Amino acid sequence: LAVAAAIVAGAMMVIEGAKGAMARAERDDRPDIVQVKSRFNRAVFETPRSGNLAPLTLPVYEPLIDRDKLNAVGGTVVARQSLLRNVVAGESFLNLYIFGIEPDKETRVSVFSVGRGRFLRSDDGAVAVLDHASAQALGVELGGSFPVRKADGQDLSLTVVGILDRLELRDPPPRTIDAPALKPDSSYVSSGVFVTLRTSEEIFGRSTLTNALVVAPAARDVPSVVEGLRKAFRLEPAVFITERYGQFSRKVHDFAQTLALFTIIGAVTATLAGLFAANLLHDVYADRRRQYAMLLALGFSPMQSAVVGVGVGIATAGAGALIGALVAAACTPRHFAMPSLMADLGTIEPRFDGFIAVVVVGMALAAVALGMAPTAWWLHRRSVAGALSEEGR
Incomplete structure (x- = not known):
């Protein structure tokens, strides 16, 4: 016996x-998530690498995604505006990736470990949460502030309310410019500044999205969600839809x-x-x-x-x-x-x-x-x- x-x-x-x-593979791969992103903005990596350049804020992807089309497909829409605060002074860079997010939804797909302060709230205004590498590059501490150039040429002062110890952004953009990084060897963005989507719209001057994630009700619903997205953006050849469900299956x-x-x-x-x-x-x-x-x-x-x-x-x-x-x-x-x-x-x-x-x-x-x-x-x-x-x- x-x-x-x-x-x-x-x-x-x-x-x-x-x-x-x-179960661990499904949790890590998240086959229920569909990525929607626009064409990469060439201006991000075509900016001058030397000399003096006035501060500016550029979209990482071209803003071509209408949120109403995403909402019509079904599922949970995790909207983003991925921006780059670009500053070149002589031979030095002081560039930061800025992400406009919806805090309640973004925390369901990405990992944010707050070391000091707090994370964003949906009703926050001109405040920001950033990782410790970006905070060190800017020379700011908790409660400090730094300027971001808006689309109208004016500067918006962002107050730091939280500093992150660890960051794992789901489906981050590729890293194509010198900027602070928590993972220096990674080819994708591993650090940045996070603001509410309302604040990023104020900075960018537009409400259209640069990229987004659509979370299907269940993994088996991904094919129907992808089909709906392709129909919704059939007239937008510069919008790309990526799913992992087929590969995971x-x-x-x-x-x-x-x-x-x-x-x-x-x-x-x-x-x-x-x-x-x-x-x-x-x-x-x-x-x-x-x-x-x-x-x-x-x-x-x-x-x-x-x-x-x-x-x-x-x-x-x-x-x-x-x-x-x-x-x-x-x-x-x-x-x-x-x-x-x-x-x-x-x-x-x-x-x-x-x-x-x-x-x-x-x-x-x-x-x-x-x-x-x-x-x-x-x-x-x-x-x-x-x-x-x-x-x-």
Whole structure:
């Protein structure tokens, strides 16, 4: 029984770890998100790299996205205005990426770790949250301010209300100009200044979006959302729509089939192991039938006679299940990689949880019940004298 419990627990630990890997991959890849962005603004990387240049604010992508068209498709629209505060003075740069966002929605898809102060609120005005690399480049602290050139040529002073320790922006723009970065080796923007969408519209002077994310109600709804977006922007060749659902589905297909195979093998193993243990317990109970018959002859009820046997069976099965579970937990590797294409989902971390404990205990109790049932039925159908005489032969 201990060997059977160890095999079943080990197989189920791998299955639970594989399910966790699939859930982790879905959480990281977010196949339910569709990216909508305009053509990259050539003026961003064509600005002079030396000499003196008056401060200006440029859109990273051309502002071609009408938000009403996005809302008509369905799903949750995470609107953005991605801008660049461009300042060149001699041979030095002081450039910052500025993102106009809706705080409540953006925090559902991106990660912001606030080290000091607070994050943006939907009703904020001319305030900003920036990462510590950008704050250091600007020379500002919490409560300080810095100017941003608006489209009308005037400067808007932004007050710093929060400084980020860590930033993981979902689908950031490519990094094409020298600017502070939390990840200097990354080819994508890893730092920046965040303001509310209303503030960025005041800076930019326009309400159209440069890029956006559309979160489908479920991953399976992505194809219909993409089709709706393509119809909505069919007259805008400079608007590009990118989805990950197809790639994610192909990536997890083999993994899901292998997981299903492991599940079937685990179920068959649990069944065979339980039947094998039940057969062993049946032999044990069959050898004790004469003792049960003697107890009945002495006046004990069938229930009282069976209590001792059931207790012994449960103790035996429980000890075997406990030993098997401990062996499985001790011998199972902490992590391992799946072969071939399935390795894209990362390593598998086998884990022991309450469900596995319930299955192992249930298998042990089922083995006791199946092992005891023939003996209990045999004694119930036969007389005490017949039982004693048959066992005595």
